[in-house]
Amino acid sequence: MECCGPGYASPSEAMKAPREEILYTIAIYTGTGIQKPDYLCTIDADPASPTYAQVIHRLEMPNIGDELHHMGWNACSSCFDDGSMSRSYLLVPGVRSSNIYIVDTATDPRAPRLHKTIQGADIKSKTDLSAPHTVHCLGSEIIISMLGNAKGEAPGGYLHLDRDFEILGRWENSMGDIPFGYDFWYQPRHNVMASSEWAAPNTFMPGFDLEEVGHLKYGRRIHLWDFEKKEPKQTFYLGEDGLIPLEVRFHHDPDSTHGFCGAALSSNIIHWWQDGSGDWQWEKIIDVDNEPHPEWPIPVPGVITVILLSMDDRFLYFCNWLHGDIRQYDISDPHNPKLTGQVWMGGLLGKAPEVNGLQITGGPQMIQLSLDGKRLYVTTSLFSTWDNQFYPEIRTNGGCMLMVNCDTENGGMEIDPDFAVDFGKEPNGPSRCHETRYPGGDCTSDIWL
């Protein structure tokens, strides 16, 4: 189907898009000791280019200390029918400062430029929200999960912006009795949104005190929302099976009700769906065992910090940030996932301290998959304060990005030997790379109406 708006008519159309030539990746100096702004990198991903696998542009933000983290587009395939919209702006929030940078990627895609800044102070005074996390467009408007109120206390709420990035206020009509916010995803054909729980900014920002989990300062629930009424309607209490549920993904197929979430600390994958009688059910489908460590008195949990679904909804990918492995599961039957691939890079278990001649500091963390499902880009930093706790050497070594080739026929993964971006060698000193997006949309950016 030919149309005029951004994105693709369907997930299967998206899979046929041309290969990504550049990547946009966040790199941070917050918490590193280098007094420079965080920045948005453009990375050359075209193997025919002489600058392949290099940072070819750096857009510094106007402030220091933002902690850029996740980002999202002003428009996605949810506006495919709207010829007045285009995917021209990347919204790049700073989770510590609450500043949100609107970056123009259309004028010169290889050298994005700052279009506008929404000041954190403005957001706080107009909406009593702080700590922006996930950005999703919503037809022609934008909502952003905000993890705290202006004082950094949970549960925060959702910031609503119009198409010109003006603050409209809060999106939700009610937070119900939701104690914490984090990630969200919506599936409009079923009038449902799912949200997960990290913790209050004042809890997670200074670092991870494990004891606070027992004091109920971290999340253990997934919430389903009535998307049109903008209020929560059902909660899955996951308990010990779902400690710190982070990334939330529905199937890309807009007709599906299946969704998935990675519970970071429990190191489980949670699956939910609507059954034949219209009730929402959940189950644990993957449980990563804790692993013994040569020097630790206790076994190390995997800590699943990210999950992602391929555009055809066949493969689930996730990282065990502390173990150091990336896994690929065939989830054609979402109730019975089958492990089809696994690669190692960094991590605490010492299985792959060096890859492609690079010393890996940190473990596999944020991942982004090409639309055709064949290339998975992976970075190593989680969050500045948590990096400093688990991988203190990242201060001097910086983060890195690798690419994993994925077999979409039979399953399987292999780290590409020719792709490595070493953020330890950045011009201003070692920085840490986090989330990646592609100009044309990717496997975590688009939603179909």
Next chain:
Amino acid sequence: MTTITLANRGNTTFEVTGRRPLLDELRDQGVDLPFGCKYGGCITCAAKLIEGEIDQRSQVALNNRQIADGYVILCVARARTDCVLEIGTESHDRLYRNPFLDPLEPHELKADIATAKETPDGLHES
């Protein structure tokens, strides 16, 4: 006015009024300091107090162990007396710890959840 000495910046000294947070007073005088949230909740601006007294009642970032180790949150801290500080991430040697290997005692948690420490003679301190 009180005098702030920066021990790890060649003992340079700065006069501050105590009316605004130390982060602002020192940055205004050209000291390059890390910061993030600026409301005392994210720990990015932590420094180590070597000597002196500081009012940091509105900080919510530090647990009791970090406070016992001398950390102060500059974006909300005001000097009560002359102080000697170590600043920047070089002062963060004890700020971050692996929570699996080095757990906190109940009295070392953040103030709102910490329990009083049992002492041998039955007295409590927090």
